[in-house]
Amino acid sequence: MPASSPAPTQNLILAGLPSADYERLEPHLEFVELPLGRSLYESGGQQNYAYFPTEGIVSLLYVTAGGNSAELAVIGREGMIGVSVFMGGETTPNRAVVQAACKAYRLPVQVLKDQFARGGPLQIVLLRYTQALITQISQTAVCNLHHSVDQQLCRWLLLSLDRLSGDTLQMTQELIANMLGVRRQGVTESAGKLEREGLIRYHRGVIKVVDRAGLEKRCCECYGVVKSETERLLKLAHQP
Amino acid sequence: MPASSPAPTQNLILAGLPSADYERLEPHLEFVELPLGRSLYESGGQQNYAYFPTEGIVSLLYVTAGGNSAELAVIGREGMIGVSVFMGGETTPNRAVVQAACKAYRLPVQVLKDQFARGGPLQIVLLRYTQALITQISQTAVCNLHHSVDQQLCRWLLLSLDRLSGDTLQMTQELIANMLGVRRQGVTESAGKLEREGLIRYHRGVIKVVDRAGLEKRCCECYGVVKSETERLLKLAHQP
């Protein structure tokens, strides 16, 4: 393991475990770097590892029969990829794709299942995180239905920014369009508006958030609901 | 308890439990009738009971700041209302509203939490059902984004029909519009199309499905994904 690899406890789920529980997992954790675009799971495919990111972002995506895509949730160091392992379904109909280069620790599914089945703090933390994920997916459904591309873009930028350090995203409009399930031109137009309003600046795949507070004001409620609910659930989970 | 009340095992989650596990719950189950429109949970509100329907349909809804509503999932006798109780969040930002008159058994949350914490078959069945619910919410997000009102109406009719006996739904277009988060006139128009195509007939709040196979063909993939995934997960859950 290279000296440069971050501590597993950079991941907030792992960080929230009492040391006895953490130490049972630790020997099985394997550090991996996940480049942009890497697929962790395919729809309905076998899942061999669960992933606990310490940096970067993974998207949960669904691709329709017609070839259109929709992002259901984003996952960073606050969470993990592979809830269906301990939920018991083994697979999901979704893909998991790296949206911003990740460092992560992966855990063989059998270890996760065994440790989950013990009950106790690990189980509690994982289930509370899963509820946060449900909230995010639900809010995505609502946002897709009732809010404009402008607002969805704000939500997406904020959710992504929370999962990265700094104020800058590396992401082309084309990719954002795929995530939001809209046309690339729609993103161009909305991003142009936000730039003219002085909220962001962008240039060839690099988006810099200039006025975060303004972006939050411009955004629909969906971002706030997801954020506060996620924080509430993680705090709950860290209580004894 | 009136003689007419159905057996609790009409609910598929309760039916899937080994008798030892079922018997631990049974003394705490209380039969209730839930009329159309009754709210079981409000957004962020306290949840005192979990509900296991034996008949009827409950919708999980989110209401936006702007007053628009969106249905995230429908729940019938295959499931239960109140997953956030054992997921550990205690509340959710959603409402749960009776969409077709229900008979159900309710269970005090503390009993559910205690029994869930034992681990074993109850826990497994509940978690697999929760994954099915996640799938349904996810597919709702996708359908809202990429599919027409026509297709969404087909999906909704089929999902509701699966949770009722017979081929008839009691539901005004106004209510369906609220569920789908679209205008009432949009539903009128789509329902008109489906009737002209000979798939359904309707009259003043009563919808009769004439050609179920045709409806499935007319529908987007979303219905099929939800249905097959739910069946897969319930079957898995009933295995030892």
Add this chain to the structure above:
DNA sequence: GCGCGTATGTGCGGTACGGAACATACGCGC
């Protein structure tokens, strides 16, 4: 049979977004 409440149908203008085609413009590699 009359009246009223509820359910459904229709028409109109506005807009947000989709699909396609094309124009610019930046920057890396030679």
Add this chain to the structure above:
DNA sequence: GCGCGTATGTTCCGTACCGCACATACGCGC
């Protein structure tokens, strides 16, 4: 500096859905 690939901007048109207003139509209760 030149050329090519990639990222972004612009235009045009079609359409699905929205909001509003209003017309019909059924059926219950008196």
